[in-house]
Amino acid sequence: MALKDLFTKNQTKKKKYATIPTEAAKQDVPEGIMTKCPSCKKIMYTKELLKNHKVCLHCQHHFQMNAGERIESFIDEGSFEEINENMISKNPLQFPGYLEKLEKDRQKSKLNEAIVTGIGTVGGCKVVVAIMDASFRMGSMGSVVGEKITLAIEKADELSVPFIIFTASGGARMQEGAISLMQMAKTSVALKKFSNNGGLIISIMTHPTTGGVSASFASLGDYNFAEPEALIGFAGRRVIEQSIREKLPEDFQTAEFLLKHGQLDAIISRLDLAEKIANILEIHQPGGEITW
Amino acid sequence: MVGELEFERPLIELRKKIAELKEFTLNTDVDLSSEISKLEARLVKLEQDIYENIKPWDRVQIARHPNRPTTLDYISYLFEDFFECHGDRRFADDEAIVGGIAKFKGLPVTVIGHQRGKDTKENIRRNFGMPHPEGYRKAIRLMHQADKFKRPIICFIDTKGAYPGKAAEERGQSEAIAHNLFEMAGLKVPVICVVIGEGGSGGALGLGVGNRIYMLENSTYSVISPEGAAAILWKDAAQAKRAAETMRITAPDLKELGIIDEIIPEIKGGAHRDVKKQAEQIEHTLLATLKELLKLSPEELVEDRYNRFRTIGEFDFINEYAGVK
Numbered sequence: 001m002a003l004k005d006l007f008t009k010n011q012t013k014k015k016k017y018a019t020i021p022t023e024a025a026k027q028d029v030p031e032g033i034m035t036k037c038p039s040c041k042k043i044m045y046t047k048e049l050l051k052n053h054k055v056c057l058h059c060q061h062h063f064q065m066n067a068g069e070r071i072e073s074f075i076d077e078g079s080f081e082e083i084n085e086n087m088i089s090k091n092p093l094q095f096p097g098y099l100e101k102l103e104k105d106r107q108k109s110k111l112n113e114a115i116v117t118g119i120g121t122v123g124g125c126k127v128v129v130a131i132m133d134a135s136f137r138m139g140s141m142g143s144v145v146g147e148k149i150t151l152a153i154e155k156a157d158e159l160s161v162p163f164i165i166f167t168a169s170g171g172a173r174m175q176e177g178a179i180s181l182m183q184m185a186k187t188s189v190a191l192k193k194f195s196n197n198g199g200l201i202i203s204i205m206t207h208p209t210t211g212g213v214s215a216s217f218a219s220l221g222d223y224n225f226a227e228p229e230a231l232i233g234f235a236g237r238r239v240i241e242q243s244i245r246e247k248l249p250e251d252f253q254t255a256e257f258l259l260k261h262g263q264l265d266a267i268i269s270r271l272d273l274a275e276k277i278a279n280i281l282e283i284h285q286p287g288g289e290i291t292w
Numbered sequence: 293m294v295g296e297l298e299f300e301r302p303l304i305e306l307r308k309k310i311a312e313l314k315e316f317t318l319n320t321d322v323d324l325s326s327e328i329s330k331l332e333a334r335l336v337k338l339e340q341d342i343y344e345n346i347k348p349w350d351r352v353q354i355a356r357h358p359n360r361p362t363t364l365d366y367i368s369y370l371f372e373d374f375f376e377c378h379g380d381r382r383f384a385d386d387e388a389i390v391g392g393i394a395k396f397k398g399l400p401v402t403v404i405g406h407q408r409g410k411d412t413k414e415n416i417r418r419n420f421g422m423p424h425p426e427g428y429r430k431a432i433r434l435m436h437q438a439d440k441f442k443r444p445i446i447c448f449i450d451t452k453g454a455y456p457g458k459a460a461e462e463r464g465q466s467e468a469i470a471h472n473l474f475e476m477a478g479l480k481v482p483v484i485c486v487v488i489g490e491g492g493s494g495g496a497l498g499l500g501v502g503n504r505i506y507m508l509e510n511s512t513y514s515v516i517s518p519e520g521a522a523a524i525l526w527k528d529a530a531q532a533k534r535a536a537e538t539m540r541i542t543a544p545d546l547k548e549l550g551i552i553d554e555i556i557p558e559i560k561g562g563a564h565r566d567v568k569k570q571a572e573q574i575e576h577t578l579l580a581t582l583k584e585l586l587k588l589s590p591e592e593l594v595e596d597r598y599n600r601f602r603t604i605g606e607f608d609f610i611n612e613y614a615g616v617k
């Protein structure tokens with residue numbers, strides 16, 4: 001068999017594979033004209049779903065959003081200016097295959113890392129915003145994520161404007177070992193400094209927010225909010241079930257579970273999010289002279 | 293009428309009689325207008341007599357009236373853009389206390405208060421307005437937040453008391469209340485407390501260390517419920533009425549004792565007759581107090597609150613030491 005033939009054959013095989021998507025892939029097709037809701041199984045126009053901030057038109061299920069979609073949905077139109085967009089990860093532990101995985105995710109997500117940071121306005125109020133993107137390395141936090149968050153906090157401090165973070169992360173990035181772990185501390189000490197200077201911190205936890213991210217900046221807002229039904233927790237469900245030898249309740253580690261257990265100020269639907277956050281920002285605007 | 297009160301019964305009967313006579317004249321040719329106006333004059337006098345001589349026990353009944361306006365009722369009339377914040381970030385969200393951020397005539401404030409339910413279902417959810425430790429911990433969390441962002445704090449007090457229960461003790465009911473007293477002392481923003489219903493002991497005081505403390509005319513504030521006091525003093529909870537009179541728990545009593553700053557007048561018959569009007573009365577007081585307190589520096593506010601409580605207490609000195617030498 002000629003080398004050329006082999007190539008063609010492979011290509012055909014690949015193509016064939018791509019035309020038979022798995023059940024899971026079918027439920028999660030973001031491209032294409034129609035999208036099926038993984039929660040209520042109803043099918044709707046993708047265009048309409050996007051227009052509805054990726055909230056199911058039938059059951060209000062909140063689809064995961066990438067950073068670009070979030071900016072479009074949340075930040076005042078045309079006001080967003082990205083900062084530190086060119087920062088990329090190194091391979092500090094010489095972890096086998098890490099750089100290749102990063103490169104693959106760069107291609108796939110069109111992002112340099114698992115977070116986008118920048119300056120914009122919400123309801124006319126200037127803010128610094130950091131948006132994690134779970135499509136890049138599951139939104140895990142290594143040096144770059146930690147550094148970009150820290151720089152964003154410092155920018156908010158410098159400009160004396162609120163800092164808003166959208167979290168979506170599987171936790172610390174294993175391939176950077178203890179350096180990843182220390183990003184939890186780095187972002188936290190930066191937040192404390194900002195807070196001591198009177199800075200307003202708003203955390204909005206989206207699906208999923210777990211591990212080292214939930215155990216650091218995600219939980220350190222003056223206001224901690226979450227989107228409906230978002231998975232939020234420290235340890236994974238299976239790890240807990242194995243360690244306590246018990247089946248956990250259905251709603252365990254959902255936003256609703258956290259609200260009941262005192263961890264959230266409120267759950268806010270994405271459809272109301274920009275308006276409600278704008279309202280809170282307005283209440284925190286400095287200098288409104290009262291003339292009674 | 294729903295929730296009619298014992299002491300109002302003569303009024304209710306007289307009103308009924310007048311209504312009957314009016315009905316009668318409509319259906320017959322008999323002219324009873326002079327009788328009716330006589331009775332109406334009597335009604336005015338009787339109302340005056342009754343409402344100007346409200347006994348302590350009657351006030352207890354008004355304070356416990358099922359339709360008495362709650363914290364959330366007043367919030368809806370007094371503030372704009374109220375956003376409720378939940379949770380103590382420790383254990384749970386205790387719905388016996390509500391709190392959040394809002395604007396009062398354009399000024400950002402933090403509002404916190406005990407919250408009773410309007411019906412059985414809501415009362416179960418809110419534990420009849422009797423908080424667990426997590427309620428007090430939510431409250432102090434929101435007060436610290438107000439302190440950070442330099443917002444005045446307004447507290448509405450309305451509870452039979454902190455919940456006496458096993459779980460509450462396990463999680464440190466005493467520590468939670470004590471911590472609030474301690475931390476409220478250090479707040480660098482104005483703190484205004486208004487007792488709107490029952491001020492039940494430490495459970496009330498846990499939201500009560502303010503620069504100014506006001507009481508609605510028919511609210512109560514006491515170290516123990518009249519029933520509890522009667523049970524201890526006379527081994528008979530049925531003597532609650534007597535205890536209510538002895539213990540000096542009404543707004544006029546507390547004003548006289550120098551524990552509260554002012555009484556906020558209630559409309560005739562109690563706040564439940566007209567929430568909107570009652571809210572207006574509270575609004576006057578809040579406005580005047582904020583104008584006054586906002587002139588103080590953070591240090592002056594802390595000092596003012598310190599003095600407010602430091603001076604409470606009654607004692608004498610005698611010249612000779614009578615004890616063991």
Ligand SMILES: [Zn+2]
Pocket residue numbers: 037038039040041042056057058059060061
């Ligand atoms: Zn759906």
